[in-house]
Amino acid sequence: MSLSYKPVIWNRTKIIYDAVMLAGIFIYILIFLRLGPVISSALRDTDLPIQRMRAFGSLALLMLTIVLAIGPLARIDARFIPLLYNRRHFGVMTAIIAATHAYYVLGWYFSFSPTPQLTALFTSNTSFTSTAGFPFELFGVFALVILAVLAVTSHDFWLSFLTPPVWKAIHMSVYFAYAAVILHVALGALIDRRDLALAFLSLGGLATLCVLHLIAGRRETSADAAASKKAPEAPWVIVGDLSEIAEGRAIIGAAPGGERIAVFRSKGGLSAVSNICSHQNGPIGEGKVVIGFITCPWHGYQYRPEDGCSPPPFRERIRKYRLRLEGSSVLVDPEPLPLGTKLEPLAIPAELLPAVAAPKKEGTV
């Protein structure tokens, strides 16, 4: 977590993740530039720099599509969470591949000219009023700038420097980058060549992403819409029944106003914390208590159940909420306590303990 910022803290999962990603990239480029020209005479007759810009451009688009699919996939099925874990590297690699594409474009279409490369990029085509013929490169520039900013600020240092809400807002602009790339391809290569495979990659990818985001979004909004019932006495809300909470796990309530609260059960006690991880706003309530710490499912940040603080030397904190049992109903006061407030887990009365949900199959760690 955030005490010192080592460039990379390697572990087995990250190594596998990056190895698979790099293998995919390698295979893509190898097939495109080595096998492609052998099989296709049309590609062989195409200039090498153009082969390269097409290879890296289409790869960047493919990677951007995949990276944007990871979020909703992980919302739809928690087993996709490992893809989310190291998504930062995927994003940075996408930016590098896109920059390579732009590098080949600049070194070919915008070179060998009395006009300097960058000036040429912005001034050589000024057909702003037409659709076919529009300087589609500018959409590429816009997307590349965003991807580069995101890559540069992707490290956790920037996350804590900018604060998670600001960081998250900046990183949502990846959707603008994606929209710009789609326009870039649609107004450029697609009108130009009517290439079926490219159309499938760009428009098929767009459709797939829309569907995935809609499915994930619907689940989230319907969860929010089913706000937790108010208890007879204000300000309490009923989050659920004790029997629904498995040991080491949580149920998530939606307070009025949409704030989500996770109630964890661990070692005979209950603790209510904000559902929003202070790292990248991950859904803590979908996490687990691991050796006594509430652990976020996204990147594994940990918090103490009693005060919502990360164990030293880390300094992340999440909000805690007051909690009460009414019979076996779990009630929460949606007014958060000041950050860092210590509140011992609410002991579950002995007579309710048998109501514990069936023990889980998988062990903790």
Add this chain to the structure above:
Amino acid sequence: MLKPLERGFFVGYFKKVPADVRVLMIGFIVFFIAAMATTSALLSLNTESPGAGSYADELSGEHLVGTMEVKPYPILRVPADGTKPARAVMLAGSGKFGVDDRALPLAGKTAQAGGIFVKRGDLVMLLIGGEDDLKAAKLQIPALPVTPVSENLGSWRLTGEICDGKCSAGAMKPGTGLAHKACANLCISGGVPPVFVSTAPVDGHIFFLLASKDGGPMPAALLDMTGLPVVLEGNIERRDDLLIFKIDSFREETGA
């Protein structure tokens, strides 16, 4: 209430990966690699041939000798010599440069030009190399037959694409189309002669050197029309084997 399915819990720094997560991830890895490979193959194969344009080193160190004309662009009028008919050869420089600066002082004079050709069908352009490749010929005009005047082929309305004559002749492959538009504009602005590739031939030619109505360089407004299907109207004139299209009016093709 959101109730996550009870599934194995994964955190990246754990050694153990739950069985259900592992199965899905192995499946995903296979899918990912297969998807990368197929997409790459499909995208690389799905391409059009850039056609037959190419470089041709036909002079092999020799020179072409002829009269230098500079309107609309530098053209060397090479007289007929027993075996070959008279030729009008468009000239360009290396890269996206024309040869205006070197050709203008030679206007009307006999010049000798060397370099390498780019050729696509009847589109031919001579790319002048170093300083020494374009200079006044030792032998001056009186020794050479007088250049014939241009012949007027009348008014035409043609559909086609405006490109730079160098890339479309094969200096870049492909050297036409929208992806190449900015590049073509740079060439044309840099002084490389622009050409029109017509969808229908005139007098056996589908390539025309573009000029303004009064015979000067192509109007700058036409830069907005490069790389697209357009309709041009104007007068066509023949200089030796080269047809010159002097533009009166132009519009984007409306697809009708």
